[in-house]
Amino acid sequence: QEVTVVMAPNEVGATSYNPVASSMQPVGTYLIYDRLIAKDENLAYVPQLAESWVEADDGMAWTFTLKPGVTFHNGTPFAAQTVVDWLALYPGTENAYLFDAVERAEVVSELEVRFVMKRPDPNLLYNLSTVFASIPDPAAYAEAGEDYGVFDAVGTGPFRLESFEIGQQTVLVRNDDYAWGPGAATGKPAKIERLTLREIAESSTAFLELKTGGVDMLLNVPTDFVGEVEGASDLSVLQLAGQDLVYMPMNVTQAPFDDIKVREGVAFAINQQEILDAVFGGMGKAADGFLISSLPESKIADEFRISYNPERANKALEDAGWVMGTDGVRTKDGARLSVKLWTQSDSFFRRLSEVVQAQMKAVGVEAELVTFDSAAIRDQYKTGAHQVAVRSYLWDNADILEWFFSATRPFYPNVSMLDDPKAETLKDAAMTGAKNSAEREAAFVAYHEYINSQFPYAPIYEPVQIIGYNAERLVMPEVLHAPRFNTLGFLELDVKE
Amino acid sequence: MLGYVIRRILMLVPVFFAVSVVIFSMIHMLPGDPIENLLRVGSSPAQREALTAKYGLDRPLVEQYLLWMGNVLTGDLGTAIVQRRPVAQLVAQALPYSLTLGGLALCFSTVLGVVVGTIAASWRGSWLDQGLMGGVLFGSMLPNFWIGLLMILVFSVSLGWTPVSGARGWESLVLPVLTIGLGGTALVARVTRIAMIDTQGKDFVLLLHAKGVHPLTIQVRHVLRHALIPVVTILALRIGWILGGAVTVEVVFARPGLGSLLIKSLNQHDYPVVQASLLILAMAVMLGTLMGDLLQAAMDPRFRDSLT
C-alpha cells in the first residue's frame, strides 16, 4: 500500500511546505492541505472545503458555506473562524496579492464566512483554488514561526506529512479521518497508505527508476521517453493538458536588451516550431504568447504574437545598429553582440538553452551559457546581473502576467525588469479594474498585447503534462475530474492486489 | 602509548583550528550573499538588515569566525540558510549514508586489493600478475561517473539486478560501492604488491626459507604482515578521499550523503552547510591519520617504540 512517485523536476529543491509565504510549492502541498475551492477537468470551480459560495451582486462580498466535520491533522476543527485567522496570515508575504482585493473576512456563523471586498475581484475564486491558498492550521502556523512547513505542516488534506528532506524526498501517510475532498471526491480517505514523493532533478534518472520498478509513477515524463514508456508492457502514460510555459525573459535594464530593437530581434530569432518538433517530438505546442493556450486571455491579435521570423529578427538587429561580423557575430562600435544566457542545471533546461543558444547564434547573437542550481537561480535573479534566461512557469491564470511583469516585483519574479507606465496602467485595469470576467478577460488581453509589443521575453514552448506510471501496480482513476494530477488523483489512486 | 594518543589528540587541536580558518576564509571568498536566499520578494532593506544581523553577518570577520567556532565547539553547527534546518541535523542525516558507502567501499577495496596484490606479488611477472594488475589499474583509470552510468546501463537497465538510484536497502549500495571501490582497489593492490615484492627480497625472508618454513606460511604470516603496514598508512591518509570521493558517485546514483549534501549546498550557496561538511570531512581526515598511526603502532613494534 505504498507508492513512490517522482515529482516534476521543476519542483525539485522546494524548501518548505508553507503555502502562505512561499512562491514555490510542490505537489505535496496539494495533498497535505485542502483549499476552499477546487477546479474540475473543465476548469470549472467545484467545492472543496467550501460547500457552496455566493457572490454579492455588486461583487463586494463573498459568502462561503463550509463543510461540516472537517478537522486538521492535529485534531483542531476547521470552521469559519479558521478561515478568518488564515486570511490574516497573508499580509506582508509574497502571496499577499492573492487577497489584495479582500478588505476583511467575517464569521457569519460557525460554518459560514464572508469576505468583504475592497473592490470586486473576478479572479477571487481562481485565487482560492491555487495551491497558495492552501489552508494550514493558523495556530500551528503561528507557533512554528519562520520554520513552518519545514518540519511540520498541519493541514486538513488527505495525507499527513511524515518527513521532509529538502531536495530528497517527502514521505506522506494517509489521513484516515479524511471524509471530504474536492468536487467529485467520494468523501473517503485515500486508498494508499503511504506516499513517497522523491525529488530527482535528472528526469532521465527518474525515467530509469520507473522503468526498473524503483518508483511507481513519474509526474513528468520527458517527451524523449514517451515512446519508451508506451513501448514497455508494464508502463503507461497519461496525458493531460499542459499548464506550463517555457519562455525567455530579457532584462530590459541591461545592455544590450535595454534596446527594444535588440529584444525584438532576439525574440523573433527563436524557432518555436523547430524546438517543438526536434526537441519535444512534436508533443506540446509552440508558444507564441505568454499564457497557456487554454486561457482565453491567450487569444491576442496576430500582430502581437511572437513567433519565429528570421527576416524580422535580422532587420530589427540591423536597425539597432548591430552589423553582422565575419565570424557570424554582430558588432556595434567594436563591441560584440555577446550576452550571458542563464539557465538551470537540470538537463531539460540545459538542453533547451543549448538550442536557444544556437538559434540566437544564427542571427548573430553570441550567448554564453551560465548554469545555476535550480534552487539557487531565483536568488541569483535578485542580484539583477542577468541579461537573458530560459525559464518556465506553471500557472493557469492570466494574472501570471502581473506576477512576472509588474514593476512592483523587480528582480524576481519580474526577471525582465519591465517598468513601463503604460504597462502598469494596463495591469491595474486588468488586475483590479474589472468588475466581471468578461471585462477582466478583455483587460488582460490588452495588457498581454502591450507586453508583447515591448518584447521583454520570447515565448518558446508549451509542454503537455505526461504522467508515466506502472500499470501493473497502480490503478489510476478512471476519469480524472481535475486539471492536474494532484489531490483528487492521489485520493483515488490505488494499488493492485 | 596512552601518552602518545593523548599527545596526538592534542596535536589535532591546532590543526583543527588551522583547518577551520582555511575553510572559513574559503567560504567567505565564495561569490554571492547568502542573505539573498532568505529575502522574500519585496522585502525591505530593514528586513534585510535584520536578517543580516540575525546571522551575525554584519560583524567583523574575526568576530564571525569566533562566533562560529564557539558554536561549533558547543556542538552547534548553525542553521542552514536555504534548507532552513540545523546543520547538525542535515549532517547527521547525511553522514550515515556516507559512512556506510565509504566504509563498505573501503572494505571492498581493501579486501579485494590485498588479495589481488598478494596473488600478483606471489606470482610476480606471470601473466596472472600482469592480468590482475592491469585489470585493477584499468578499472581505476576510468571516470567514476562513466563507470557508474555503464553499471546502471548494464546491471539496472539491462539485467535489472539492482535499483537505478537512491538509498533504499542494501541492493542500492551494490553499484555505488563497486564504483568507488574499484578505484581504491587499484591503489591497495598496487601498494600491497609493491610492499610484498619489496619484503620478499628482504634478508629475513631468505632466512625464513633457510629455516625450512613453508612458503605459504612465510607469505601470509610474515610477508603480508609487513606489506599491510604501508597499506594501512595509505588508506588512513585517504579516508577523507574515500568519504568525499563519493561525490560523483552520490550524484550519479542520486544517493544522499555528505558528498551530495556538499554539492547541493555549494550550488545553493548554503554556506553554513558547506562549512560544516568540509569541517566534518577535515576531521575525518585527521581522525583517519590518527587511526592510521595507532593501527601502525599496533602492527609495528618499531613504530610503537619510536613513539615513546
Add this chain to the structure above:
Amino acid sequence: MQMPADAVPVLELDGLVRTFTTGGGLLRKGRSMTAVSDVSLRVAAGDIVGVVGESGCGKSTLARLAMRLIDPSAGRVLFEGRDVTQDHGPRLRPLRKKLQMVFQDPYSSLDPRFTLRDCLLEPFAALGETAPPGRVEALLDQVGLDRSFAGAYPHQLSGGQRQRVGIARALAYRPEVVVLDEPTASLDVSIQAQIIALLQELHRTSGLTYLFISHDLGLVRYFCTRIVVMYLGSVVEEMADPDAVPRHPYTAALMGSSFVPDPTERAQIVPLEGEIPSPFALPPGCPFAPRCARVQDRCRASRPALTQTTGASKVACFNPVEA
C-alpha cells in the same frame, strides 16, 4: 713525525662539539645525542692523521665539521691559523680551494647524470670558473684512469674507478689538505690496497696533508703518521707514533680484536664483553667504563681528561695500560 712546537698547524680543530636532535615533532622534544664531544686536533702540513673508531663514534661527523659542511655546536675550526668557524656560503670558498674531501661511498658520491668530465669540471663550474684546458685529462692521469673514461657515466665504472674519480675531483683545486672519510670501506681488499697505494703516491708527489678516517686500525697503523682513537664521540687516545703500544684499554681491545692474517699466529683473542652504550643515554664518567676490563670506581663517576703521556701522545684514562 713530530710537529715543531711553534709551527702553525694547517688545520686545527679546537674543542669541537656537535649534538644532533632526532625525532622531534610539533609538541615532542626530540632525543638529543652528542656525536662529537670536545674534540681537538692539530694537523700539520704533510701529516697523515688517522682517526679510528667503531661505527657511529662520530668519525664522519668530525670530518664534516672539519670541512665546515655542518656547523659545530661549540668549538672552532682554524685553517692556517685563521678561524673559519663563522664563515658561510661564498666566504668559505677560499677554504674550499685548500681543503677537500673524499667520501666514504663511491657509489653515491657521483651524480649519475654527470659524465666523468662533468664530475671533474664541477669544481670549477660550482664556483663559476672555467677550467684550464687539459685539466680534466691531467686529473685523470693523476689518479691513473684512462683518458677515454672522460665521456663515461659513473654507472659504467667499478667502485675502485669511481673512488679514483672522487679523489681526482678532490684534487681539482690543488688543495693542501684532503679529508678522507673511509675512502675504502665499501671496496674489496684488493681494491682498497690499490687506492691506498694511490693515496700514498699522491702524498709523496704532491705533498698533500691527509686527515684519514677509518675503522680499520691495521690500515691506519700502516698508512698514517699519527693516530687518533675515538670512542662514542670523544678522543680516547692520540698516538704520535703509529707503531706505539696502545695505552688506552679501548685501543688495546681494538688491536686485540683485529685478526692477523697468519694462521701460525692464532691469537687467543679475548673479545670485549658488553655492548656499546646507546649514544642517546651515555653513562656518566668514562664512556668505555661499562666494557672495560680495567675499570675502577672513579671511571664510572667522572670522565678522564686527555692527558699527555710520552712525547706528543695522549690518553684519556685513569688506569691506562702500562707502556
Add this chain to the structure above:
Amino acid sequence: MSGTVHKTGILATIRRSVAWRALATIKGGVAGGFLLLVVLGAIFAPVLTPYDYDIQALTNAFQPPSLAHPMGTDEFGRDVLTRILYGARTSLSVSVVAISISLVFGMTLGAAAGYFGGRFDRMVMVVVDLTWSFPEILVALMLVAIIGPGVTGTLVAICVAYLAQFTRLTRSQVMALKTETYVEAARGLGASHAFILFRHLLPNCLGPVLVAGMLATGDAIILEATLGFFGLGAQPPTPSWGGMMSSGSGLLFKGPWIILFPGLCIALTVVAINLFGDVLLAKLDIRDRLRVV
C-alpha cells in the same frame, strides 16, 4: 665504454632516448601511437571532418552511428565524432596546461621545502597533506564555486588540486636526493644552493616528476570531464569530453552512443597515458617508487 656522447644536450638526449625506448616497446608503442593519434586528431580536426562542432541540425538529432556519422549524432544533431575531435582540444589542452602550471609551482614549492627543511617545510607539509587527503574533485568543486564555471575555473581548479601531489613528490625526491653524497660533495666544492638545486637535485628528480605529471594529466582529463559532467567545465557550445556526457544517464536509452563514445575516448586516452607512463617508469626504473606516492 662510450666516450662519444658529449656534454651539450646530454640530459635532453637521455630523456629523449628514454621516451624513444618506451615507444619502442609494444605496450608503449600502442599507447604512444594512440596518444599521437588523439593529438593529431585534435590539431587537424577542421580538416578531418566536414561538420561543424556547434551548428545544430535538430532534425538530424539522435542518429545512430552510420557511415555519414561514424559515432552518430547527438541530441542537437551535431556529429559526435566532430565534437570528440574538437573536444579533445579543450580536454587535452586544459589538462596539459593546468598540469604544467601546477608542475612548475609544485616543483618550486616542493624543492624549496625539501631542500631547506625546517619550519617552512613543516608548514608546507601540513597544508599539502591536508589538501592531499581531500579528493581532487572536492577541491576543484570548491574552487570552481569561487571562480565560476568555465575553462578558467577548471584550469585553476586542476592546477590547485594537483599542486599537493607534485609538491609532495618533488619534496620527497629532493629529500632523498639531498642525502646523496654527491650533493654534500658539491657543497664541499663550494657550490651555491642554486647550483645544487639546479644542477643536481632538479635534474635528478625531473624524470620521476615529469612522469608523475604525465600520469596526473590522465587524472586531470578525468577531473576536467567530471567537472564537465557536473556542467561546470567548458560551457556550451564549446565541446569537451566531459561536457558531452553531462546529460547524464538521460541519453542511455535514446542515444547511448552520445555518452559511450566520449566516455570511451576519455577512458582510452587516460589508459594510454597511464600505459605509456608505466613503460616510461619502467624504463626509468622508478615504477614502484612513484606509483605509490
Add this chain to the structure above:
Amino acid sequence: MLLDVRDLSLRIGTVGLLDGLSFSVDRGEVLGLVGESGSGKSLTALALTGLAARMGATITAGSVVFDGTDLVGLKESAYRRLRGKRIGFITQNPMSALDALVTIGDQVDQVSRLHLGLSKRAARAHTVEILSRLRIPEAEVVARAYPHNLSGGMKQRVVIAMALAADPDLIIADEPTTALDVTVQAQIVMMLADLVRKRDLGLILITHDMSVVAQICDKVCVLYAGRVAESGPVRQIFAAPRHPYTEALIGCIPRDGMAPGSLRGIPGTVAAVSQYGADCCRFAPRCGRADARCRTQQPLPVVTGTGGMLACHHPVDSPVKEAADADAR
C-alpha cells in the same frame, strides 16, 4: 665427509655463475670460502641450501652429497625438512635478517617447533637455553624483545641461535660479521669457532677477509669469478700460496711493520658476470704471470699434494715459508 661438493655448476638465465666448484667439509671442521665481491660466495651458499632456485638459478652439473645423499635434484619438500633442521644458515646482515614485527623468542621458537615438534612452552625453554648458551644476558627478557631493541652483535647471535635451534650438523655462515664492528666481529667469530669444537659441527664460513680465515679455518677455498682458484689446508695456503691470485690477496692486507708503499693491491677489477670467459683463466687480465695460454685455455683444477686443488697454468713456484715471511716483515 659431512658435505662433499663435486663440480658444482650453476647458471642464472644464460650466464654461468658458478663453474665446477669442488670442496668438502667434515664434522668439527671449518671451511673458509673466500673471494672478492661477486665471486659467487653467496650463490654457493644458496645452492647448498637449495635456495638458489628462488633466485631463478639452476644447477647445471655436479653433486652436493650431504651425509651420504645427493641434494641436487632433491624434492623441495624434502629439502625444506633438511633446511633449518640439519643445515643451519647464518646470513650476512643481522640488521635485516630478523623479522622486525615478530619477537626474538617467536622467531627462534619457530625452528624448534617446526623441526623438533616442540610445544610452545618447550620451544621457548629451548630458545632461552640456546640464547643463554650464546652468552646473551637475561635471555627470557631478550626473547620477548623485538629485533630493533637489540644491538647488531646481539642480533647476529640470535641468528646463530636460530641456526642452532634444531641442532644441525652443518652450518653455513655467509659473511656473518661483515656488518659488525671489529670488536663485535671478534666476539662472533670466536663464538662460531667455539661452537664447531664443542658440538662437532661442520662450518662453512664465507668471508672476504683473509685474516678471519687465517684465524679460525682449517681449510680454505679461494673463489675467483665463480671458479675455484685454489683450495687446501689453511696453513699450507697462507704459507705457500700457489695461485697468483691467492698470493696477491694475502698481500693486500696491511700488517704490522709493513713498509710504506709496499701495499700494492691487485691491478684492475673482476670482469662483469656477462663478460666471464669460458676458455681462459678469468684472472688472467689482472695476473702478472699470465701468458697467451692463460687467455685461451681454462686451467683445470688439479688435486695438489695436500689434498687441495689448484687451477693455474703458472703457479707460483713454491717459495719457502721463510722467504715469504721475510718479504712481509
